[in-house]
Amino acid sequence: xxxxxxxxxxxxxxxxxxxxxxxxxxxxxxxxxxxxxxxxxxxxxxxxxxxxxxxxxxxxxxxxxxxxxxxxxxxxxxxxxxxxxxxxxxxxxxxxxxxxxxxxxxxxxxxxxx
Amino acid sequence: xxxxxxxxxxxxxxxxxxxxxxxxxxxxxxxxxxxxxxxxxxxxxxxxxxxxxxxxxxxxxxxxxxxxxxxxxxxxxxxxxxxxxxxxxxxxxxxxxxxxxxxxxxxxxxxxx
Numbered sequence: 001x002x003x004x005x006x007x008x009x010x011x012x013x014x015x016x017x018x019x020x021x022x023x024x025x026x027x028x029x030x031x032x033x034x035x036x037x038x039x040x041x042x043x044x045x046x047x048x049x050x051x052x053x054x055x056x057x058x059x060x061x062x063x064x065x066x067x068x069x070x071x072x073x074x075x076x077x078x079x080x081x082x083x084x085x086x087x088x089x090x091x092x093x094x095x096x097x098x099x100x101x102x103x104x105x106x107x108x109x110x111x112x113x114x
Numbered sequence: 115x116x117x118x119x120x121x122x123x124x125x126x127x128x129x130x131x132x133x134x135x136x137x138x139x140x141x142x143x144x145x146x147x148x149x150x151x152x153x154x155x156x157x158x159x160x161x162x163x164x165x166x167x168x169x170x171x172x173x174x175x176x177x178x179x180x181x182x183x184x185x186x187x188x189x190x191x192x193x194x195x196x197x198x199x200x201x202x203x204x205x206x207x208x209x210x211x212x213x214x215x216x217x218x219x220x221x222x223x224x225x226x227x
Contacts, residue, residue: 009154032213043118043204043218044157051213090156100212101172104149104156 002027002093006105013081014113021076021108023091033074034092034102035065044090050074061085086112115140120205120219127195127226135190135222137205145208146188147216150174150201157204163188164211195226 007022025031035047048059055067061084065076074091091105121136139146147162149172159172163182177199179191188207192199202223206216 004156036216041221043220044206044216045218046215049213049215094212096212100210101159101162102147102157102211102216104158106154106156 002031002095002098002103004091004093004103004105006089006091006108008108009106010109010111012111012113015083016080019076019078019081019085019110021089021091021110023074023076023105024072025074025091025093026072027093027095028097029095032094032100033065033067034094035059035063035074035076036090036092038088038090038107040087047076047089081110081112083112083114086110117141118205118207118217118219120203120222122222123220124223125225127192127224129195129197129226131195133192133195135192135203135205135224137188137190137219138186139188139205139207139217140186141207141217142185143207143209143217144185145211145214146182147172147206147211148178148180148188148190149204149206150199151204151221152201160190160203162211192224197226200224200226 003026005024033050036044038044050067058064118139144165148160149157161180163169205219208214208216
């Protein structure tokens with residue numbers, strides 16, 4: 001069965017410093033992996049996705065993630081945090097064993113200090 | 115394009131009442147789904163549909179009913195509301211499931227007293 005573990009429930013960074021959000025996944029087949037962002041009182045928006053092409057995936061707003069099969073990880077990074085990055089981030093997995101339904105991690109809340 | 119719209123934005127129900135959460139999309143997407151979001155649990159799939167006339171259960175379907183008579187609309191019915199159904203509900207649509215981007219509505223915040 002597919003599943004996702006987000007290793008940090010809360011991350012606090014200073015503006016201008018790097019951001020690292022950690023995600024490990026479990027999947028029986030070649031998975032598709034996603035990061036979604038949710039700003040306060042809003043719906044979710046896709047940041048980036050991996051679907052078996054390049055292992056380093058670039059997304060919107062300067063975010064990128066690297067798919068590491070040997071480590072079953074899909075960590076999200078950004079070189080320099082901005083105040084507007086304060087939000088909740090969800091790592092999501094999908095594979096054909098689960099009819100391509102999405103499984104969400106519990107989420108990581110990012111706080112950015114001025 | 116309006117994208118995915120949900121109504122109402124907020125709702126308070128008493129235990130045992132029924133109601134329908136509305137969801138509509140104008141992107142001609144075949145795949146639509148309903149999720150509930152609870153603190154510390156991410157989003158959990160309630161029901162989904164791969165096209166008009168076809169629906170299936172997700173991870174937490176009990177107490178909810180859906181139908182899909184048109185491509186555009188995918189309403190979620192609460193049959194007899196319970197306090198455990200207090201949550202934020204999101205509707206999403208995509209070209210297909212799986213590898214395609216899901217477009218989410220703004221959510222409905224439901225409280226059951």
